[in-house]
Amino acid sequence: MKKPKVLVTRQVASEAISLLKTVAEVDVWERDEPIPRDLLLKRVEEADAILTMLTERVDEELLNRAKQLRVVANMAVGHDNIDLAACKERDIWVTNTPDVLTEATADLAFALLMATGRRLTEANRFLLNGEWTAWSPSLMAGQNVYGSTLGIIGMGRIGEAVARRAKGFGMRILYHNRNRKEQAEAETGAQLASLEVLLRESDYVVLLTPLSEETRLLMGEKEFSWMKPTSVFINVSRGGTVDEGALYQALVKKQIWAAGLDVFQQEPVPANHPLLSLPNVVALPHIGSATEQTRGEMARLAAANIVAVLEGQKPLTAL
Structure with missing residues (x-):
C-alpha cells in the first residue's frame, strides 16, 4: 500500500x-x-x-x-x-x-521588558563603541521594573505566564481581555481594566493578543497618546496589531519612553525601517519561542x- x-x-x-x-x-x-x-x-x-x-x-x-x-x-x-x-x-x-511554547515566550516577553526598561542593548552598544569614558549618576539610567505597574493586553496562556513572572517582581498587574480571568486574578493579583485605563496607568504595556480583524492596528495614535511619557511598550504578539507609524511618532515625540519589539508588520524587517533607527527601541527577529x-x-x-x-x-x- x-x-x-x-x-x-x-x-x-x-x-x-x-x-x-x-x-x-x-x-x-x-x-x-x-x-x-x-x-x-x-x-x-x-x-x-x-x-x-x-x-x-x-x-x-x-x-x-x-x-x-x-x-x-x-x-x-x-x-x-x-x-x-x-x-x-x-x-x-x-x-x-499551543501550550508547549507558553513559558519560553513569556520568558522572552519579560526579558524584552527588562532589556528595554533598563536600556541594556543601548548600554551594551555604548560600551562596545568605546563611548564609556566616565561614570555618572545619569549614565544609561532606565526605568524601575520592580514595584512598577504592568499592563497586559491579551490575557491568554502567555499573558498569564507573564503575570506570574511579574508577581515575582512585586508589580501591580492590570490586564485587558475579552473575558475575565478569575483564576489568574487569584494567582497573581491581576486586575481587569479597560484598555484606556490600562494604558494610562501602566509603566509597562505588553501586547499579547492574536492577530484578527478585531485586533488589527489595535495600538494606534490614540492609544499611544494615553500612555505615560515614562512608559515602555512591548509587542510580542503580531506586527499587524500595531500601527508602526504611530508608534514611531510616539517615540520621537516622547509620548512614550521606549519600545521593545519582537514582531513587525513586514518580516524579515527591512534594515532601513524607521523604528530600527531609534536608540530607545530594542528590536528582535521574532524569537519569542526560540529555545x-x-x-x-x-x-x-x-x-x-x-x-x-x-x-x-x-x-x-x-x-
Whole structure:
C-alpha cells in the first residue's frame, strides 16, 4: 500500500521527521529559509499533509492545488497565515502548537521588558563603541521594573505566564481581555481594566493578543497618546496589531519612553525601517519561542497532529 506524503516546509527537529516517517513519505524543504511560493504550490499537489510555518500562506490558491490534502499542521500558536474557512469547506484539519511554547515566550516577553526598561542593548552598544569614558549618576539610567505597574493586553496562556513572572517582581498587574480571568486574578493579583485605563496607568504595556480583524492596528495614535511619557511598550504578539507609524511618532515625540519589539508588520524587517533607527527601541527577529527545547516540542506536536490524522484519528490540537 502506498504511503501518504507529508510536506515539511522547513528544517525541523529530527525527532519530528522520524515520527512522520513511521506513517508517511516525508518531503522536507531543507534550506533554512521560506520555501519559494512556486515550489510550494508544486510540491503541495501530492501532499496528504503539510507541516507549515507562519511564513507560508495556506490560501485558496494553495488549497486548489492540494487536491488530496487532509491536514495542515502549523508550527505556531497563531494561524493568521491559514484560511480556516477554506480549509473547513474542504474538510481539511488545521492544527497549531499551543501550550508547549507558553513559558519560553513569556520568558522572552519579560526579558524584552527588562532589556528595554533598563536600556541594556543601548548600554551594551555604548560600551562596545568605546563611548564609556566616565561614570555618572545619569549614565544609561532606565526605568524601575520592580514595584512598577504592568499592563497586559491579551490575557491568554502567555499573558498569564507573564503575570506570574511579574508577581515575582512585586508589580501591580492590570490586564485587558475579552473575558475575565478569575483564576489568574487569584494567582497573581491581576486586575481587569479597560484598555484606556490600562494604558494610562501602566509603566509597562505588553501586547499579547492574536492577530484578527478585531485586533488589527489595535495600538494606534490614540492609544499611544494615553500612555505615560515614562512608559515602555512591548509587542510580542503580531506586527499587524500595531500601527508602526504611530508608534514611531510616539517615540520621537516622547509620548512614550521606549519600545521593545519582537514582531513587525513586514518580516524579515527591512534594515532601513524607521523604528530600527531609534536608540530607545530594542528590536528582535521574532524569537519569542526560540529555545532549542521549545522549538523541538513544537515540531514534535505538529508531527503528532499529522500522524493522528493520517491514522484516521482526531488531531491533538485542532483549531
